[in-house]
Amino acid sequence: MRRIQTGNALSAFGLGFTVPYLYVYVAQVRDLGAATAGIVLAVFAMAALVALPFTGRIIDRRGPLPVLLGAAVLASAGAASMGLAGSVPAVVLSAALLGAGTAVMQPALATMIVWCSDTSTRTRAFATQFFLQNLGLGIGGLIGGHIVDESRPGSFTLLFGIEAVMFLVLAGIVCSVRLPRALSIKDAMPENTEAKAKGGMRALLGNRAMVQLCVLGFVLFFACYGQFESGLAAYGTEAVGIEPSTLGTALAANTAVIVVAQFVVLRFVERRRRSRVIAAVGLIWAVAWIAAGYAGLGHGSQAMATAAFISTYALFGLGEAMLSPTVAPLVADLAPESMVGQYNAAFALVKQLALAVGPAVGGPMGAALHGPYIATFVLFSLGITVLALRLGKQLTPVQNQPSLAAKSRVVAQHKPAERAEPAAV
Incomplete structure (x- = not known):
């Protein structure tokens, strides 16, 4: 590793x-x-x-x-x-x-x-x-x-x-x-007759939880990564009036939050349901888009607008730090052992589609339709919360909260010892 x-x-x-x-x-x-x-x-x-x-x-x-x-x-x-x-x-x-x-x-x-x-x-x-x-x-x-x-x-x-x-x-x-x-390879990919009968893609599409996760993933990447260097950048220069160099500062703030917060956030995420963590990311990103709206549509000073715009990227970074230990492991946990590669590739394809569509939609809106642009992505962020909570209903308890598996193994290890002690006496 x-x-x-x-x-x-x-x-x-x-x-x-x-x-x-x-x-x-x-x-x-x-x-x-x-x-x-x-x-x-x-x-x-x-x-x-x-x-x-x-x-x-x-x-x-x-x-x-x-x-x-x-x-x-x-x-x-x-x-x-x-x-x-x-x-x-x-x-x-x-x-x-x-x-x-x-x-x-x-x-x-x-x-x-x-x-x-x-x-x-x-x-x-x-x-x-x-x-x-x-x-x-x-x-x-x-x-x-x-x-x-x-x-x-x-x-x-x-x-x-x-x-x-x-x-x-x-x-x-x-x-x-x-x-x-x-x-x-032999042990990690056992024979899976059901998957072979249905075919790889048919088996994937038959997994309702994975299909819902792919839809959720598209919205996640469309509303965040798909806007970084296109719509949000255009909005910042046109509506907020920031200098192009400030975009570099905003991206640096995004990276800094991820690097500083990743393992602090991990401690919070590991003991909580994945669906609720993703739902919380949607709320955080909605706040981020509202901050961007204040930066471009509010009536504060240029310094306040610039600070609000940079905070948008920082809040995105906080959400990304919460998603990294949540979404990718969930893809793996949903996959049959013989289809891990196909599930990972399918989710990567969804990400690439979002990154291709995001700039095409967000770029023109961010440059010219400032109010509708912010409103649209606030709604997309709230949609992440709704989709995440719906996904949670399709997951098993362990898929939604892997820490439960660790707890069950500890209990299984201690029970025999507790029963064996009286017998030894």
Whole structure:
């Protein structure tokens, strides 16, 4: 588990080097124009949507290790070629390789974490993964910001080169992973005649709890991540009147809250029902959107508006810290043992769809329809609360609150000892 988490952190570090600067690199440094930069970002997302539907079945048949290795090599090739690309076909092809590779890594890493954990440790494992991802992205973006220079294309080539190396480091680390015997491919994927009879996707769609979780996941990612760099950024510059540099401060506040609060929040989350934790996130995000509404539609000073806008990103970070040990482990707990990869890939696909639709809807609204934009996403956030409470009715007690499983094992261990003592006397 430590090796998997280390590789995950280093790959996130590499992504942090380039993701914030991809648009600037294509449009200005390579002088290919804003339209080409938009196409590159779209291809980056579309490649993920194309690759993910096939990923889960391959993971369940071949195991996550070979899939992760292939994805890391693919992403490394995409990053390296992006740093050298100087024409439209080259940057588009590089974006496709990079987008597909990084997307496939997500369910492969998640499945490896599932194999190396059980119900009692999975919550903390996924919280650690999310913490290290954000820490890596934040540090990578911070260092990358001091390296990039729009007047020197070579500085961007260096960034993409570092990113390519980090993906290869991830591949090297996971090559050294030896899963416990109890979690070998053969043991982790027993024969599942019911799933085989129905077919993978039919079995997934027949799981009402998983379908509801996917709907909830789409709303979660649409109302948060899908707005960070599009609708909310446009709203901040147009309605709030903040400087573009302040967006960086807001994103830094988001990352800082996640890094500082993650394990404090984890102690709170571990002993509570997952559905209620997600419902609480919906309420927190509704407050975040109300703060954004005050920033752009209120009548306070510019300093107050800026502070309110930054607090929106900080509140989003608090909600993210609560979700990381909740949603991903729940996907794993809902999956049959032979379909963990397919469930993880399906949920990753839902996330990518939300990230593709979110900017398309939120961008124009955030730039021009300020009042309706805020009202819409306050309602979406409250919808998260409603959907989470409905999901809770579909979950078993242990699925909803894994700590119950740990309690039942402790009771089972102590009862025989209490009965054996009189017999010994």
